[in-house]
Amino acid sequence: MLEIQDFRDFSIKNWYDNFKNVTLQTIILELPDQLLKRIQSDQIEDSDDENETNDEVPLEFIQEFKNALNTLGNNAFVKNNWHAPVDARMFSFGHLLKVVTLEDVITYFSSSGKIQDDFSNSKGVTFCLALRKWISIHPAAEFRCIVINNTLRGITPRDWPTFYAHFKEEGPHIIEELTKFYNDNIKIKFYRKNYIFDVVFQYPENPYIIDFESLNSKTNLYAFSWKEIQPLISKETPENIAPVFRYLENDVGIMTRADALSTFAKSHS
Ligand SMILES: Nc1ncnc2c1ncn2[C@@H]1O[C@H](COP(=O)(O)OP(=O)(O)OP(=O)(O)O)[C@@H](O)[C@H]1O
Ligand SMILES: [Mg+2]
Known part of the structure; x- marks a missing residue:
């Protein structure tokens, strides 16, 4: 769960x-409050007719929503302030989580535990609907980057533990390009010293940011463990240190995350 300052x-x-x-x-x-109510009540039961008239979404919002979709090419990816309803993928056509109508947003948001938790846990924040241009992303192009004391220290594939043969050859470029991207575009500009950011990077194209997230014991660090990251936060950061890019180095078949971490530890001890 996020802390109050994290929510902001x-x-x-x-x-x-x-x-x-x-x-x-x-x-x-x-x-709008009416839409939030619908999202929260659809989760429990289908709202009856009477409720629906009370919770009518303002026409002005519906128009803004249509204009936004139009601007984005009539295909959007949706998030609230913090999260995407990824746990509601199965309710979307082809599991793609594409938004074409307001009903799609209501279905995804009301079926997503992640979204519902945010709405019940965050206090004093105005809720928003973030419509993002829908793009097709190759899973091997998604990386999570760990920043500690304003320095990029770790890079992990988000599709973990999956073996991708090209990481070995491209590894040095991935480290170099993502470090440059971080130093030029993110360092100092983001208001925290310790955090993670997600990027899409398909070498040799330019990387772009998908999201920022807080760094704490609950953060999914994929190839890294909190036990190894936490001590780095209180230590002084060596100057000009390069980040570690950790990926699965061998095709070992289907692995759980715990298997992968212990295999990694063994091969590096
Ligand atoms: N604009 C987009 N178009 C299509 N797919 C997207 C888009 N943005 C994100 N995705 C896909 O959805 C996944 C989840 O998106 P995102 O990382 O923004 O969600 P999140 O809720 O912040 O996730 P987490 O809790 O892991 O940080 C991404 O890994 C990516 O595969
Ligand atoms: Mg995120």
Whole structure:
């Protein structure tokens, strides 16, 4: 769960303007109370007719929503301030989580535990609907980057533990390009010293940011463990240190995350 300050700092509404030129085109709308109510009540039961008339979504919002979709090419990916309804993928056509109508948003948001948790746990934050341009992303192109004391220290594939043969050859480029990308576009500009950011990077194309996230014991660090990352936060960071890019080095068949971490530890001890 996020802390109160995290809810503020990691809301896309807070960071989007500063990173507009290095992230996906996004249109952020304020979520009307009526829509929030529908999303929360659809989760429990289908609202009856009477409720629906009371909870009618303002026409002005519906128009803003249509205009936004239109601007994005009539295909959008949707998030609230912090998360995407990835746990509701099975309710979407082809599991693609594409948004074409407002009903899609209601279905995904009301079926997603991640989204529902955010709405019940965050206090004092205005909820938003972030519509992002829908793009097809190759799983091997998604990386999570760990920043400690304003230095990029770790890079992990988000599709972990999956073996990708090209990581070995491209590894040095991935390290070099993502370090440069971080130093030129993110370092100091983001208001925290310790955090993670997600990128899409298909070498040799330019990387772009998908998201920022808090760094704590609950953060999914994929190939890294919190036990090895946590001590680095209180230690002084050596100057000019390069990040570690950790990926699965051998094709070992299907592995659980725990298997992969212990195999990695053994081969590096
Ligand atoms: N604009 C987009 N178009 C298509 N797919 C997308 C888009 N943005 C994200 N995705 C896919 O959805 C996944 C989840 O998106 P994202 O990382 O923004 O969600 P999240 O809720 O912040 O996830 P996490 O909790 O892991 O940080 C991404 O890994 C990517 O595969
Ligand atoms: Mg995220």
